[in-house]
Amino acid sequence: MIYNKIIQILLVEDEGYDVRRVRNTLKLFEDSIHIQDVVSTGTHALGLLAKNENNYDVVIMDYQIAGGLMGENLIKKIKEISPAIQIVVITKMTVNITDFNFANKLIKAGAFWYCTKYPGDIEDFIYQPTDFILSIFNAFEKKLLEQERLKSNKKLSKNIENILENKTIIGKSKQIEELKIQIEKCAQNNANILITGDSGTGKELVAVNIHYKSSRKFENFVAINCGSIPTDLIESELFGYEKGAFTGAGSKKPGLFEIASHGTIFLDEIADLPMHAQVKLLRVIQEGEIEKIGRTEKIKVDVRIIAATNKNLGQEVVDKKFREDLFYRLNVVPIKVPSLKNRGEDIPLLVEHFLNKFCSDVSKAKPAVEEKAMEALMHYDWPGNVRELMNVIQRLSFNTENKITAADVNNSLIYLPGTNRKFGTRIMEFFNSSEILSWREMESILKGSYFTFVRDQSESDAEAAKKLGLAPPNYHRMCKELGLK
């Protein structure tokens, strides 16, 4: 026995003398290869495979058999039922063995390889028996590998299900329904995608969904923010370098394109990609090859590119900040993620979703949301989109116990840390008011309310002073000036 298992064969052949020939040929290796069953039609073969009792490793099938179900059709059906099983096709000599179109067709349908038979019934063996036997041994090895791959994919599938569950796109508005359809469509093909939309609308979420729903899902999803990498490092980040390519290149480094091979690369903030890197990226898209720094031969890569930006990339082209040819190469399928202010009906669902998430994270009972509070959330214009809503809900879920009131919401909306919302809101109030305040008055109102807000958010004066970047004496002086204790 060559392997510590006998290779189990299902033979699909309708001519008695061809069955005999296969048997005679395989007899040479009977301690390693065993014909478990012989059937004369495709339907019978599928029936046995579906029962999955005999644990076949390799199907040897005649290309042309009676009963209608044959050839590529049969190959595809066998692979659907038993994806790991390998198929060696035997065919009449009328098929030229150097006919690569024929070989191509079979392999595309899912066959492992094919061998030819002598014409008529004069010979007792398959033509070129050693090739035939070799192909069965190779097919068996491939079957073992496939079995392993499928097993690990099964485990990965569980992880992918979890990822997709965590990354569900919440919303029932027409725009979101359309977006979901677009995602499903994009997952079925390989075209480059350009996702646009305001900050925090969910562009990265869309990219992640497309990747994990596509056939690339078992490979890497690599995200890079083109704006956050120093200009002189972007090429080596994207394409990698060889050891000694430049001073300081002590060991070789794979580029993100290599890491994303067979998967997806997400080029976030694509408008910030420097010109020299735009030229290189264009070449990668055109040639399907990357040029690694310090390496003369190019490397073939198969990567799907999803780019995203909150800028108007078309305008960047007009302003000569972005290459037009690259723009068209990336923008094969444009996806626009809608802003939250245009889809108020999604807000209750998102609020529910984030409340569930944040409360279960800290094992806290979920507070109810008063009707007026929900109204306030629905009427706000969410310049920071879903990310802003998420932050507001996170804060509300920390700060409220039983129910979230409209007042809670208003406080959270106005006092949004990290943004100038409070100032913005107040300033808008000033603009809309007929009363004109002096510069000093305006300054003291804004300063005062921001100061109190930070103080309210802090456990102690020391913490508030630290947050505001004020030395304690200055902090206390401010308190005094503002009439605060």
Ligand SMILES: Nc1ncnc2c1ncn2[C@@H]1O[C@H](COP(=O)(O)OP(=O)(O)OP(=O)(O)O)[C@@H](O)[C@H]1O
């Ligand atoms: N429809 C949605 N359902 C659930 N979560 C969402 C939705 N849209 C966005 N989010 C969440 O909001 C946050 C921001 O989304 P994401 O990072 O994808 O936005 P973005 O458009 O890439 O933002 P930026 O332009 O700032 O990079 C993420 O935590 C994301 O999971």
Ligand SMILES: [Mg+2]
């Ligand atoms: Mg983003």
